[in-house]
Amino acid sequence: MSLPEKLLVKRTKISYVLIAISIALLLFTFSQSIFPASANLETVSFNGGTVQVTPDSIYFPHVFSYTPSLFVNVNLDSVYRTVNVQIYRISTATSFPSIEGSPLYENVFHNVSSLSFYFPYSNQNGTGSEELVMLLNNHQIPFKITVESSNVPLLEDIALFLSLPTFLYGVLISQFRWKYWPLIILVGYVSISPFFGQRYDMFYLLIGGFHVLRGVNPFISSSSLPGALKWAYPPYYLMWSTLADLFAGFLTRMPVPSPSSLVYPGLLFGQIYNVWMVFAPSSLPLYYFLQKVPIISSTFLIYYLLLRKFEVKLNTVKFWLLNPFVILIGAVWGQFDVVASLFLLLSIYFLRKGRTDLATLASVTGFWVKIFPLFSLPFILISSRNKRRDIFISLAGSVPALLYYFFTGSFTTDLFTLIFSRAVPTYHGLFSANGLSWQVILDGLGVTSFPSIFTYTVIPFVFLLGVLYYFKRGNVVNYVIAEFLFFFLTYNFVNPQYFILLLPLFLINADVRNYLVYSFYPFAYTVLSYSFTYFIVPSLSYYYFSSQIGEIEAMRTWFTGSIFVIYPLILVFVANVIYSLFKLGFRKG
Structure with missing residues (x-):
């Protein structure tokens, strides 16, 4: 075996080891989070009911979670119309124990026979036991918390933050063929x-x-x-x-x-x-x-559709799974727009194959996940040779969702909530804007009343596209892209996750440039606006801003999330959308 071949084999083995180590580190963190070492339960009886607190032992130090949360479950002897709950520390500085300071937790519950909640507990006295008391409608219920010293939480944090770079480096130096x-x-x-x-x-x-x-x-x-x-x-x-x-x-x-x-x-x-x-x-x-299982599944099913059904070249479709923005919105953030994106792609695929019945079903099913897959429906119905059948399918495909609304108890009110909240997004009836919409600037200037441009213009715009498609046909993907760009230009909420539905359409067109451009804007907006520690699961980092990293991130986002950074990004983005729409209007096919 030649020297280059030996180095290649050695490099491959190292990559296997690094990937295995990263998985082991994550499994350790996962096991410690779900099955913490302290799993004791303190149960206190009172007046025919019980109070349970878990865990009754807290481990310190913890790098990021200086304030863990305790779970309290209360079972009452009957149904109470109002239950006032407060939790205090008990002071032992005097000869008689007394309630100390402001409450650690307080809330009011209505019409309950049992209740449960979490409250943050900060360690003030080092290791040892501390007495707390719960006031339940002025009934005092004492319980005890034990603080113990352990390195397990520290190891847990180290394992979590080492796992990701270890995994990425292992993949980077690997010699896997792409099919694996x-x-x-x-x-x-x-x-x-x-x-x-x-x-x-x-x-x-x-x-x-x-x-x-x-x-x-x-x-x-x-x-x-x-x-x-x-x-x-x-x-x-x-x-x-x-x-x-x-x-x-x-x-x-x-x-x-x-x-x-x-x-x-x-x-x-x-x-x-x-x-x-x-x-x-x-x-x-x-x-x-x-919660994220359908999100991850849809991400990889889209990869399969692009590669196998839309026959996008492998070198192009790689950009989907390896896109940091796709990873951020799905596996990290937890937005389910990618599920709607899957149904949108299915509707376009079946339309291209002439199966308008299946295309209609995919579009309508996707609509009941999030509204965007409906963007393809006008072009499906225009192309249909059996419009009655496909209209019936669109109605039949809505039956499960409508039945769900019916059985929740208020059919018309539930539907009104969906229609009003999606068509006219406001905050307590006042004008509001968010994300990359240019209307964010108006909102920042204190404008409280502004017409919904999208509501008044979307039907004429879609009608115009429908007329063009009826007479010219051409690539339906371009028409759907035009709808998204129009939406970004007129809607007052242009959140980063919406772009997930647009990106695969650019890959179908082999338009890598626009794919990268429209990945950059929402990714940049998210990174500039959010603290990284805000995305760490609260059970590992309850007060995400209390650590040194959290404090640094708070200072960073104070500047990067300011109008001096975000507004220029929005203006450049809007200019890019206008240019893309203009260019799309002159594209043939």
Whole structure:
């Protein structure tokens, strides 16, 4: 064997070892998060009921989670209309124990016979035991927390942060042929998904399922569900969220949280992006992973469609799985737009094959995940040779979603929530804008009333595209791209995750330049606007800003997320959209 061949074999072996080490590090972190070393349970009886606190032992130090959260489950002897809960430290400085300082936790629950919640516990007295007391409608229930010294949390954090660069370097130096790479990349997607997530959005997914399991209508606000947390999307992904929550609870033997325990007290003061703080169990990575299973699956099914069905060249389709933005939005963030993207691509594929029946079914099914796959439906119906059949399919394909609305208890109100929240996005009735929309600048200037440009112009624009398609036909992908660009130009919410639906369309057209350009803008916006530590699962880093990394990230995002950086990015992006639309109008075919 020649020297180059020996070096190649050695390099391949090293890559195998590095990948194996990275997986082992992640498995260690995962096992410590789901099955913490401290799994004791303190149970206190009172007046025919019980209070359970877990764990009753806390391990310090912890690099990023200076303040872990404790789970409290309360079973009452009967149904109470109002339950006031407060938790305090007990001072032992005097001869008689007394309540000390402000409450560690306080909340009010309504019409409950049981309740559960999380409260942050900060270590002030070093190792040893500390007495706490819960005031339950002024009934005092003392319990004890033990603080122990352990290096396990420190090792857990080190393992988490070493695993990703170890894995990436192992893949980088590997000599795998490309046909094996998707499997290796899949391992990477699966490995990082439990430990990262956009905290508000992941909490939003989780509580949707919790409310369904508790019999609460997730689509309308009520005493059990603040309006800011109602499910404002179509219902199909909510169905998966419910199943995922149920399965995670079965695996961890954790009861479904009561609706009132999922209401963050600070929500009354507008602290909407801190709502995740009420749910941070040690098993949260498992909940995150199960919520992301369809997201990861759809990402790889899109890769298969592009390569095998749309016959995109391998050197081009590689950009999909290896795109940092695709990884960020799906496996890290937890946005499910990629599921809708899968159905959009299926509808275009079947339309190209002349199967307008299957194309219609894919488009409508995708619509009930998120609305965007409906962009292909006008061109499907124009191309259809059996329009009655395909219209019937579109109605029949909507039956499961409509039945779901019906059985949740308020059919018309639930549908109104979907239509109004998607067509006219406002905040408490006032004009609002977000993301890469140029209307963010108006919002920043204090404009509170501004017409919804998209609502007034989308139907004429789609009608115009339909007329052009009817007479000219050509590449339907270009028409759908035009719809997305028009949406970006006129809608007041242009969130980064929306671009996931546009990117595969550029790959179908072998338009790598625009694929990279429209990957850059949302990726740059996300990196500039968000702290990296905000994406770490709260069970590993509850107060993400308390560590040195968190403090540095807070200072960075203070500048990079300011108008001096974001506004120029938005203006350049809008100019690029206008240019792309103009260029698309002169493209043939």
